[in-house]
Amino acid sequence: MKIDVEARPSYGMALVQLDKGEAFTAESGAMVAMSDRLVVDTAFNGTGSGGFLDWLQAAFVALVRRFFAGETLFVNKFRATEDGQQVMLAPTMVGDVVVESTRDSPITVQAGSYLGSTPKVALNLGWGGFSMLFSGEGAFFLKCEGEGDMLINAYGAIEKHALDGKYIVDSGHVVAFEGDIRYTIRRVGGWKSTLLSGEGLVMEFTGKGTLWFQTRNFRSLLGWITPLLPG
Amino acid sequence: MKAEIRNKADYASLHVLLDEGEQVITETGAMMGMDPALKMETNMKGGLLGAFKRAIGGESVFLNTYTATGPGQQIDIAPSIPGDMIAIELASGSVKVQRGSYVAHHGDIEVTARWGGARTFFAGEGLVMLEASGTGTLWIASYGAIHPVEVQGAYTVDTTHIVAFDDSLTFNVTKVGGLKSLFLSQEGLVCKFTGTGRLWLQTRNAPALAAFLHPFRRVQKSNN
Amino acid sequence: MEFELQHRPAYALLIAHLDPQETVVAEAGAMVSMSDGITLETSAGKKSDGLMGSLMKGLKRIVAGESFFQNRYTAKGAAGEVTFAPTLQGDIETTTLQGGTLYLQSTAYICSGEDIEVTAKWGGARTFFGGEGLVMLKATGTGPIAFNCFGAIKEVEVNGTFTVDTGHIVAFADGVQFRVHRFGGAWKSFLLGGEGLVCTFSGKGKVWIQTRNPHSFGEFLGKKLPPRQA
Numbered sequence: 001m002k003i004d005v006e007a008r009p010s011y012g013m014a015l016v017q018l019d020k021g022e023a024f025t026a027e028s029g030a031m032v033a034m035s036d037r038l039v040v041d042t043a044f045n046g047t048g049s050g051g052f053l054d055w056l057q058a059a060f061v062a063l064v065r066r067f068f069a070g071e072t073l074f075v076n077k078f079r080a081t082e083d084g085q086q087v088m089l090a091p092t093m094v095g096d097v098v099v100e101s102t103r104d105s106p107i108t109v110q111a112g113s114y115l116g117s118t119p120k121v122a123l124n125l126g127w128g129g130f131s132m133l134f135s136g137e138g139a140f141f142l143k144c145e146g147e148g149d150m151l152i153n154a155y156g157a158i159e160k161h162a163l164d165g166k167y168i169v170d171s172g173h174v175v176a177f178e179g180d181i182r183y184t185i186r187r188v189g190g191w192k193s194t195l196l197s198g199e200g201l202v203m204e205f206t207g208k209g210t211l212w213f214q215t216r217n218f219r220s221l222l223g224w225i226t227p228l229l230p231g
Numbered sequence: 232m233k234a235e236i237r238n239k240a241d242y243a244s245l246h247v248l249l250d251e252g253e254q255v256i257t258e259t260g261a262m263m264g265m266d267p268a269l270k271m272e273t274n275m276k277g278g279l280l281g282a283f284k285r286a287i288g289g290e291s292v293f294l295n296t297y298t299a300t301g302p303g304q305q306i307d308i309a310p311s312i313p314g315d316m317i318a319i320e321l322a323s324g325s326v327k328v329q330r331g332s333y334v335a336h337h338g339d340i341e342v343t344a345r346w347g348g349a350r351t352f353f354a355g356e357g358l359v360m361l362e363a364s365g366t367g368t369l370w371i372a373s374y375g376a377i378h379p380v381e382v383q384g385a386y387t388v389d390t391t392h393i394v395a396f397d398d399s400l401t402f403n404v405t406k407v408g409g410l411k412s413l414f415l416s417q418e419g420l421v422c423k424f425t426g427t428g429r430l431w432l433q434t435r436n437a438p439a440l441a442a443f444l445h446p447f448r449r450v451q452k453s454n455n
Numbered sequence: 456m457e458f459e460l461q462h463r464p465a466y467a468l469l470i471a472h473l474d475p476q477e478t479v480v481a482e483a484g485a486m487v488s489m490s491d492g493i494t495l496e497t498s499a500g501k502k503s504d505g506l507m508g509s510l511m512k513g514l515k516r517i518v519a520g521e522s523f524f525q526n527r528y529t530a531k532g533a534a535g536e537v538t539f540a541p542t543l544q545g546d547i548e549t550t551t552l553q554g555g556t557l558y559l560q561s562t563a564y565i566c567s568g569e570d571i572e573v574t575a576k577w578g579g580a581r582t583f584f585g586g587e588g589l590v591m592l593k594a595t596g597t598g599p600i601a602f603n604c605f606g607a608i609k610e611v612e613v614n615g616t617f618t619v620d621t622g623h624i625v626a627f628a629d630g631v632q633f634r635v636h637r638f639g640g641a642w643k644s645f646l647l648g649g650e651g652l653v654c655t656f657s658g659k660g661k662v663w664i665q666t667r668n669p670h671s672f673g674e675f676l677g678k679k680l681p682p683r684q685a
Contacts (some may be wrong), residue, residue: 006666007607010241010465011545013666029671033611033619033664036655090623092671094313094544094606095242156242156309161264169264173309188262188271204267213264213307215237215244220260220311222679224331228441229448229680241465313544314466375540376462378487385491392487392540432488434468439484439542443669447677450685 001118003099003149009157012097013090014115018080025077026089026116026151034078035085041077077119091115091153095214098152105179105209106145109152113175113214118148152176156216163211168202172217178209232337234368236316240376243316245308245335249299256296257308257335264307270298310334310372314433317377318368319395325364328371328395331437338367362398371395375435382430387423391436397428456568458549458599464607467547469539469565473530480525481539481566489528490535496527525573539565541603543669548608548625549601557594559602559626562669568598582635583621583654589670602626606667613656621652622668630660 001024002017013032016024028042078087091097100107102121117123126141144150152158154175161167163181168188177183183203205211232255233248244263247255259273273293297306310316312331319326321340333342342363363369373394380386382400390404403423424430456477459470468487471479483497528537541547542562550557552571560583564573573594580590594600604625611617613631621635634655656662 006609007464009238011606011666013607013609031620032623032666033617036616036618090606090666090668092668092675094667094672156313157238157244159237159244159307166267167264168267170262173263188265202262211264215242215263215309216311216313217309218679220309221313221676224311225437225441225444226681228437229683230441230445240462375466375544376468378462378468378538380488386488387491387493388488389486434462434466434487434540435542435544436540443542444673444677444680445683447673448680449678449682451682 003151005097005099005151008098009096011090011094012153013088014097014099014151015086015088016078016116017084017086018078019083019085020080023077023079023119024087024116025075025119026087027091027114028076030089030091030115031076032088032090034087035080037081038085038087039079039081041079042075089116089151093153093155095153095155095216096158097154098158098212099149100152100176100212101149102144103147106143107150107152107176107178108141108143109150109176109212110174111140111142113152113154114142114144115151115153117144117150121146121148121150152212154212154214155218155221156214159213159215161211161213162209163205164208166204166206167211168204169211169213170217171201171203172219173213173215174203174211175214176212177205178211179207181205181207181209181211234318234337234370236318236370240315242313243310243372245316245370247306247308247337249297249304249306250302251299254296254298255306255308255335255337256294258333259293259295261308261310261334262295262297262306263309264305265297266304266306268300269304269306270300272296272298308335308370312372312374312437314373314375314435315377316370316372317431318370319363320367321363321369322366325362325398326369326395327398328361328363328369329393330361332371332373332394333361333363334370334372336363336367336369338365340365340367340369342369371431373431373433374437374440375433378432378434380430380432382424383427385423385425386430387421388430388432389436390420390422391438392432392434393422394431394433396424396430399428400424400426400430456599458566458601460547460549464546466540466544467603469547469549469601471528471537471539471566472534473528473536474534475530475532478527478529478569479537479566480527480569480571481537482564483526485539485541485565486526486528487538487540489537492530492532493535493537494529494531496529497525527569539601541565543603543605543672545603545605545665545667546608547601547603548610548663549599551599552594552596554597555595555629557600557602557626557628559592559594560624561590561592563602563604563625564592564594565601565603567594567600568596570598571596571600579633583624584652602663604663604665605669605672606665609664609666611662611664612660613662614659616655616657617662618653618655619662619664620668621654622670623664623666624654625663625665627656627662628660631656631658631662633657 001022004015124143183205188202235246457472461468577593
């Protein structure tokens with residue numbers, strides 16, 4: 001298997017090349033182009049990989065995500081029947097795409113930023129807390145771990161920050177963080193600042209590892225374009 | 232202070248490293264990441280009148296001032312619109328900036344709102360521009376890439392593509408072509424710049440994006 | 456006349472350099488700037504048959520069988536330049552036709568030389584995009600032509616078969632045959648944004664695709680915006 005990303009950071013697209021028997025999972029709606037004889041299976045994007053209870057939990061979780069996070073319900077698994085088959089994958093939103101390995105440590109990614117992963121990466125849904133939801137950003141996180149690679153997408157360019165201590169990131173710009181990094185959700189500055197600064201809630205990260213953030217956020221995009229809409 | 236613009240022109244972001252006592256001032260909501268030790272204050276720059284003037288300009292009424300409490304403290308700043316960012320070094324003279332393009336400044340710079348005159352200057356954007364003067368660095372953002380033009384004589388621009396220009400240029404807003412052209416050509420208003428000076432254009436325009444998105448909005452159900 | 460591209464690939468700008476008396480023809484609304492001495496004329500196309508084009512906002516729906524409005528920019532006295540940009544973010548590509556044909560997605564057309572004819576009046580115009588309101592335009596003649604994409608542009612040399620989501624098609628040249636179809640099976644339509652239509656190209660020739668889908672993008676953001684009046 002070979003995963004390349006083109007057109008970074010403006011409109012990233014992943015090219016996944018598969019040999020016979022290899023598979024890759026992607027968010028539904030992500031396929032741009034593919035080799036004709038790739039086999040495609042559709043599954044629920046939840047947790048677990050077997051058993052009826054697992055399936056039920058996965059379906060419930062996917063449904064909840066659909067309502068709160070606006071995520072699609074399904075994922076598609078592409079399986080190669082011959083060597084050298086290819087699928088091109090891209091997200092809906094404009095911005096960057098990166099490949100990251102989950103072999104050394106798990107990566108917790110904002111649910112909207114998950115694009116795809118190799119089969120051995122386990123996906124576990126996490127809830128970011130009600131304060132995250134009310135801040136207008138996605139409240140769901142996906143913890144991805146295992147022997148494999150994953151595709152992360154963002155609105156804007158993806159910047160990597162080497163955390164060693166503490167760092168504050170505006171919640172609308174958070175894409176992912178590594179391993180044991182912890183965070184608290186807080187206000188920045190005093191009460192006056194909270195009301196007037198436009199910053200709202202921020203995430204203060206503590207620990208050692210990589211933070212991924214995006215150089216644009218939805219809140220500002222909508223705030224900018226809304227006054228220009230007719231009617 | 233060390234400042235670096237990254238991810239030009241795609242989704243440009245500004246990364247500033249401040250030493251103890253140094254400050255950078257930004258529009259509200261522009262902070263992407265920061266060292267927790269930085270002190271953040273929200274102020275009405277230039278007093279109440281300054282705030283009022285800036286409100287007319289379309290910028291938020293308040294600005295955030297970040298001050299370093301020790302050496303080597305970092306702040307990452309992102310504009311609200313998808314596109315490019317540049318630094319303009321101001322020494323003498325002033326520049327006019329389209330409202331919505333101001334991101335941040337460092338140094339002794341005064342940013343105020345100015346009325347553009349009787350005619351609508353930026354189609355759909357109202358009468359006002361911002362004027363920046365003083366000494367220091369001004370950071371401005373665009374929708375699309377920033378396309379600089381050295382005007383020598385005359386140059387005509389669709390008003391929705393103007394980001395900033397030197398005050399040394401004179402400008403005149405007109406319709407393009409004849410009346411039939413205005414209606415059918417979809418070019419709207421244009422601005423003719425004359426004289427010598429720098430002009431910064433953006434390669435995309437916001438009203439076109441708004442018009443593109445409009446049909447995709449949910450339809451409001453009326454109440455009976 | 457020379458076409459120059461700048462600010463690729465994120466927010467590309469096309470600069471048309473005109474010699475005296477030269478004319479560039481462009482999509483209505485695409486002009487960003489022009490030098491002194493350029494005049495503008497709006498017409499319904501070089502070979503007008505009197506039909507009114509129907510240009511709606513948004514996806515600029517052009518009903519197959521009708522002509523559409525183009526602007527003609529001419530450098531009167533001296534040489535000059537006109538710059539053009541598309542509606543959405545993304546790249547621009549240029550090519551030169553020498554009697555051949557280029558098929559273009561309707562929102563992809565930006566500008567062309569005077570001896571190029573662009574029409575929506577051909578058999579396959581409406582087959583590609585279902586209800587999305589897009590059509591494929593047919594460009595023939597001699598001279599330069601510029602087209603834009605949403606996202607980054609990728610040129611694919613088809614040699615065999617190549618299947619692509621129709622929302623990602625920008626253009627294709629002579630030499631390929633196309634077959635537009637559903638992906639097949641109720642579940643499988645979840646693979647794709649938009650209508651779930653794909654196009655399988657076969658033969659030997661160039662296809663240009665874009666890395667983002669305008670319809671999916673519009674729907675995704677449209678849902679987050681405040682609702683509109685009916």
